[in-house]
Structure formats: structure tokens, C-alpha cells
Amino acid sequence: MSPVISLTGITKVYGMGETTVHALRGVDLTVERGDYVAIMGASGSGKSTLMNIIGALDNASDGHYELDGISIDSLDESALSIVRNRKIGFIFQSFNLIPRTSALANVELPLLYRGVGRRERTARAKAALSAVGLDGRMDHEPNELSGGQQQRVAVARALVAEPSLLLADEPTGNLDSHSTADVLDLMDQMHAEGRTIVMITHEDDVAARADRIITLVDGLMADDRWNRPRGERRMAATEAGLS
Amino acid sequence: MNLFETLRIGLRGIGANRLRSGLTVLGILIGVAAVIILVAVGSGTTQSVTANLESLGTNTLTVRHGTFGRPGSEARTQFKDLTVADAKALMNVDVAPDVKSASPVVSAQSTCSYEGTTHDTAITGTWPSYFEASNSKVSSGSYFVNDDVLNARRNIVIGQTVVDELFGTVDPIGKQIVCDDTPFTVVGVLESKGSSGFNDADDTAIAPLTTVQNHLTGYGSMDSVLVQSASSEVMDAAQSEVYAVLDQRHSIADSTSRDYQVLNQATLLSAVEETTQLLTVLLGAVAAISLLVGGIGITNIMLVTVTERTREIGIRKAIGASKGAILGQFLVEATVLSVIGGVAGVLLALVVTRFDVMGITPVIIPASVVAAFGVSVAIGLFFGSYPANRAASLRPIEALRHE
Numbered sequence: 234m235s236p237v238i239s240l241t242g243i244t245k246v247y248g249m250g251e252t253t254v255h256a257l258r259g260v261d262l263t264v265e266r267g268d269y270v271a272i273m274g275a276s277g278s279g280k281s282t283l284m285n286i287i288g289a290l291d292n293a294s295d296g297h298y299e300l301d302g303i304s305i306d307s308l309d310e311s312a313l314s315i316v317r318n319r320k321i322g323f324i325f326q327s328f329n330l331i332p333r334t335s336a337l338a339n340v341e342l343p344l345l346y347r348g349v350g351r352r353e354r355t356a357r358a359k360a361a362l363s364a365v366g367l368d369g370r371m372d373h374e375p376n377e378l379s380g381g382q383q384q385r386v387a388v389a390r391a392l393v394a395e396p397s398l399l400l401a402d403e404p405t406g407n408l409d410s411h412s413t414a415d416v417l418d419l420m421d422q423m424h425a426e427g428r429t430i431v432m433i434t435h436e437d438d439v440a441a442r443a444d445r446i447i448t449l450v451d452g453l454m455a456d457d458r459w460n461r462p463r464g465e466r467r468m469a470a471t472e473a474g475l476s
Numbered sequence: 477m478n479l480f481e482t483l484r485i486g487l488r489g490i491g492a493n494r495l496r497s498g499l500t501v502l503g504i505l506i507g508v509a510a511v512i513i514l515v516a517v518g519s520g521t522t523q524s525v526t527a528n529l530e531s532l533g534t535n536t537l538t539v540r541h542g543t544f545g546r547p548g549s550e551a552r553t554q555f556k557d558l559t560v561a562d563a564k565a566l567m568n569v570d571v572a573p574d575v576k577s578a579s580p581v582v583s584a585q586s587t588c589s590y591e592g593t594t595h596d597t598a599i600t601g602t603w604p605s606y607f608e609a610s611n612s613k614v615s616s617g618s619y620f621v622n623d624d625v626l627n628a629r630r631n632i633v634i635g636q637t638v639v640d641e642l643f644g645t646v647d648p649i650g651k652q653i654v655c656d657d658t659p660f661t662v663v664g665v666l667e668s669k670g671s672s673g674f675n676d677a678d679d680t681a682i683a684p685l686t687t688v689q690n691h692l693t694g695y696g697s698m699d700s701v702l703v704q705s706a707s708s709e710v711m712d713a714a715q716s717e718v719y720a721v722l723d724q725r726h727s728i729a730d731s732t733s734r735d736y737q738v739l740n741q742a743t744l745l746s747a748v749e750e751t752t753q754l755l756t757v758l759l760g761a762v763a764a765i766s767l768l769v770g771g772i773g774i775t776n777i778m779l780v781t782v783t784e785r786t787r788e789i790g791i792r793k794a795i796g797a798s799k800g801a802i803l804g805q806f807l808v809e810a811t812v813l814s815v816i817g818g819v820a821g822v823l824l825a826l827v828v829t830r831f832d833v834m835g836i837t838p839v840i841i842p843a844s845v846v847a848a849f850g851v852s853v854a855i856g857l858f859f860g861s862y863p864a865n866r867a868a869s870l871r872p873i874e875a876l877r878h879e
Contacts, residue, residue: 311799319796
């Protein structure tokens with residue numbers, strides 16, 4: 234089975250001539266199914282650029298990117314929108330819910346763009362919101378929800394379409410410590426259920442939740458270490474479920 | 477994603493910004509309503525003027541005394557009166573076979589009173605044939621007859637406005653009214669012809685020629701002779717005959733120096749129709765411009781909306797909205813705005829045109845309703861497509877970074 238993410242020699246160059254900025258200078262990275270990876274680095278290290286490329290929001294200048302066995306480099310805009318819809322679930326630092334739109338409608342949106350019928354869409358969105366503990370908040374609009382609740386809606390929206398990859402960009406950056414713990418627990422739970430998670434953060438304690446921590450410095454991978462063996466927690470969870 | 481879902485998302489966008497949407501709708505509403513109302517007023521004017529002229533009879537020629545400032549007329553010193561004999565000559569079947577009747581007309585501005593109520597009106601002195609020629613029918617009572625003219629009886633037929641002013645609700649038939657010290661007996665009331673703007677066709681009174689001459693105008697020239705042709709097809713022939721007869725009687729050799737003028741009702745009618753149709757087109761054009769301005773308003777608002785919602789567009793693209801979905805969303809928003817404006821404009825126009833505007837009863841032209849509504853929908857699509865395209869073409873990464 235192909236890895237979820239396979240990056241080879243990815244570079245990204247902004248601007249031309251003297252103002253050229255090399256955001257990424259050749260990144261090779263493979264993320265297997267079920268991995269929980271944290272990407273760390275100071276600002277300007279290229280971690281946001283890498284996240285945009287992994288999320289198919291931006292093209293690499295050079296190198297090869299395969300997502301779930303699909304070569305992303307050669308896809309046009311409409312194919313990319315399908316990839317984003319089916320393969321990736323985004324969680325952003327600033328939540329990025331659609332304003333003046335209920336939590337339920339927000340979560341339904343990826344299914345809507347996929348063409349899922351109304352009844353199934355609503356049922357799946359409700360299930361996803363229940364899974365993140367927002368049963369009683371489905372009809373609330375984003376401005377009626379706390380930051381932690383908004384981020385949980387965003388997690389539900391990322392999960393509802395059953396993507397191959399959950400991509401989180403500083404998911405706790407705008408949250409207080411209590412909500413941070415909530416959201417991170419939620420992500421641990423997703424990981425335990427077998428989802429592939431790539432998370433960008435600059436906080437060590439947040440990164441510590443991941444199995445594998447990659448550190449970027451000046452557009453290169455400076456460090457790649459495992460907190461715990463691949464799949465250990467997942468196995469534990471499975472055993473706990475069996476016993 | 478089907479059309480229904482696109483519509484739902486578009487509607488939600490409109491509902492999210494009610495004031496702005498409302499103002500945009502207002503722009504289209506005013507444009508659509510203006511087109512329909514102004515065209516209706518224009519065609520109402522045409523119809524009312526036409527009906528007014530037609531009510532004077534469509535197959536009549538009016539022979540008027542004098543030259544009415546025609547260039548070169550100053551040279552003429554000798555003016556012959558237009559006389560009863562002239563009118564009689566025009567009724568000679570041998571020389572003027574296409575003339576059905578010729579009625580000499582004098583008129584006098586007069587103050588009439590009934591039991592202390594007074595009213596100023598124009599009294600026309602003429603022959604009974606005038607009623608048919610001028611398309612004047614009585615709604616109650618009767619016409620006066622030739623015998624009344626021969627005996628100069630003081631019988632009078634009055635218009636509806638005169639009835640309203642002098643009698644109110646009292647039945648005027650058989651009552652006596654006094655006009656400039658002369659008592660008249662009301663024998664008939666004319667059918668209402670309606671008024672057009674400033675000219676009230678019902679503010680009139682008709683009496684035997686001899687009576688009016690005896691008591692009001694004296695025995696000078698006739699003001700005009702109303703000639704009725706045998707049918708509207710022989711108008712031109714009748715006109716030539718009138719010229720032939722009168723030129724001979726007035727000893728006129730040169731047709732440029734006539735001491736009378738012939739007005740052809742049909743020619744007048746088509747000239748007036750042309751003028752009022754031009755008016756309708758002009759009004760419509762002014763209104764169309766306001767519709768265009770409304771359309772530009774849609775572009776403007778949609779551009780603002782797209783800019784303001786750049787981030788939202790980025791989010792939608794990040795979670796997998798295709799270019800078509802974004803395009804559809806914004807096009808639907810623009811089109812729904814203009815359709816709402818169009819429908820409201822049509823409704824407003826339907827209400828407004830129920831009322832008279834400056835004495836004109838507007839006449840709605842169905843084509844103008846269809847066109848104005850159709851154009852408003854097209855405006856939504858056309859003026860909405862540029863902002864919608866801009867939204868759809870945004871790169872997700874840049875849209876997401878937008879604050």
C-alpha cells in the first residue's frame with residue numbers, strides 16, 4: 234500500500250532575481266497510513282509553505298509529491314479541488330469557519346461540494362458533531378461559539394468527509410490551555426482510530442503529543458525523530474477495545 | 477452539487493447582508509419600475525391624444541378662416557369671409573361628391589348660469605350635421621334639429637363638464653340656463669369624451685347657428701366649416717374638392733395665397749401619433765439608462781462582496797469547492813438580487829400605473845413588462861459574471877491569507 238504522503242526533493246522559490254526567497258530547499262518526507270506527525274520550526278523555516286504544498290493549496294517549484302498514490306504535481310485546478318475535497322481535511326489556526334452559517338451547515342459543506350445527498354449529508358454531519366462533543370450546538374453560528382468549540386466544529390468538518398489525511402496548521406495557536414487540551418485529546422482520539430495526522434506547531438508540548446517530530450530549519454529537514462514507536466498507541470487502543 | 481444547493485448557498489449569502497442586498501435590489505427595482513411606468517405613461521399619452529382626435533371624427537376636414545401666419549400671407553389684403561353660402565356650396569353633390577356634410581361653425585366664449593351657479597364655457601353655433609361629423613352623441617335628451625336652426629330657437633346641448641358645474645346631480649334636460657343674458661333650454665347632454673391633460677373635451681355647449689349669431693357673435697365670418705367626407709378612404713378626394721370649390725368662390729388663383737386653411741384630421745392624427753410615439757421611446761430610453769445604472773450597482777456590490785468574502789472563498793476552496801461551485805454561488809447571488817428587484821419593480825409599476833399621472837391614464841404595454849423583467853435577469857447574469865469570475869479564479873492560498 235502506498236504511503237499517504239510521499240515528498241521527494243520538494244523546493245519552493247518565491248520571487249525572482251535579487252529578492253528570491255528559497256522557502257524550501259529540498260524536502261524528502263514519507264508519511265505512512267496512521268502516522269501522527271508534528272512539523273516544527275521557527276517562523277521563516279518553511280513549515281507553512283510545506284503545509285500548503287502538502288494540502289494541495291500551493292504548487293512546489295520543483296520535486297515530486299504523491300498523496301495517497303496520486304501524483305499531485307500534474308493536476309489542474311479542478312482536479313486539485315477534488316483532491317482537497319476527498320483526500321484532505323484541514324484544521325486551521327484561526328478555525329476558518331464560514332461566518333453567519335450554522336455549525337451543522339459548516340460541517341455539511343465538504344459533503345455538499347462532493348455531491349452527497351441532503352439526508353445523508355445531514356446525518357453524517359450530525360454524527361461528526363456528536364463525535365467532537367457538540368451535540369447541543371449544531372444550530373449555533375460561529376460567533377456564538379467559543380474558540381475551543383469553533384475549533385471542534387472545524388475538526389468535525391475535517392473529519393466528516395473521511396479524508397486520507399488530517400492536516401492541522403497550528404490548531405491550538407488561538408486557544409486557551411483548557412481548549413488546547415480538549416482539541417489535542419480529540420486529535421489523540423483520531424489518531425487512535427487510525428487516522429493519518431500531520432500537524433504544524435511551534436510549541437514543544439503540543440508537538441509532544443505526536444509520535445514523530447520533524448524539525449525544519451531554513452527550508453531543510455534538520456531533525457526527524459520518533460517519540461514512540463510507530464503505531465504503539467494505536468495498538469494499545471485496539472487492545473483496550475478488545476479486552 | 478446541484479442547482480438547488482447552489483441556489484441555497486447563494487440565498488444564504490444574500491440573507492447574510494440584508495441592507496446591502498436591499499439597496500442593490502432597490503437599484504434594479506427603480507430601473508424596472510421606471511421602464512414600465514414611463515413606457516405606460518408614454519403610450520397612455522398616445523392613446524389619450526389619439527382617442528381625443530378620433531372623438532372629433534376621423535373622416536373630417538376643418539376649413540378654417542384666415543391664414544394662420546403662413547409665410548407670405550402679409551401680402552394679402554383682401555380676406556373674404558367664410559360664409560354659410562360656402563358651406564352650402566360644399567354640399568353640392570355635383571362639384572363635391574365625396575363631401576357628406578359641411579357644417580358652418582361659430583364659437584363664442586360665454587358665461588352661463590343656472591340658479592346662481594355660473595360657469596365659463598365655449599358655445600358652438602352650428603348645424604345639426606355637426607353632431608355626426610364631430611362624433612358628438614347625446615347621452616340623454618336629444619339633438620336640436622334643422623327646424624331649430626331655421627327658427628333660431630334657443631335650444632342648447634351641453635357637455636358633461638357643464639352639467640357637473642351648473643347642475644350637479646339635478647337632471648338638466650328641459651331646464652333653462654342663461655348664457656350672456658340669453659336664456660337657453662337644455663335639450664340634450666353630450667356623451668363624455670374624456671379629457672386629455674389640459675384640454676377638456678366635455679367643457680362645451682352646442683346651439684343652433686342662427687341663435688348663436690343672433691345673441692352672441694353677430695353675423696361675421698364663420699370661424700370654420702367642419703366638412704365630413706363620405707368615408708375615410710375618400711378623405712384626399714374630399715380635400716381636393718373643398719379646395720376646388722372654395723378657391724373658385726374666393727377667387728383664388730394662387731394656391732399659396734388662400735384666405736382659408738384646410739386641416740385634415742387623418743394627417744393630424746398620424747403626425748400626433750408620431751410625436752407621442754417618439755415621446756414614448758424617449759421616456760423608455762431614459763428609464764433604460766436607470767436600469768443600466770442599476771446593473772452597474774450589482775457589479776459594484778458583488779465586487780465589494782467578493783473582496784469582503786475573499787477569505788470565505790479561500791475556505792470553501794480549501795475544503796474542496798470547485799471553480800464552478802464558487803462561480804455558481806456568486807452568479808446566483810447576483811441573479812437572485814436582480815430577479816427580486818425585477819419582480820418588485822414589476823409589482824410597483826403595476827400599482828403605480830393604476831393611478832392617473834397628470835391626467836394621463838397609463839397604459840401598460842405587456843412587452844415592456846416582459847422586456848424590463850428579462851433585461852433585469854440578464855443584467856444579474858451579465859454584471860454578476862465579472863465579480864463571480866474573479867471570485868472563482870482566486871487562488872486558494874492567497875484567498876486564505878486575505879484578512
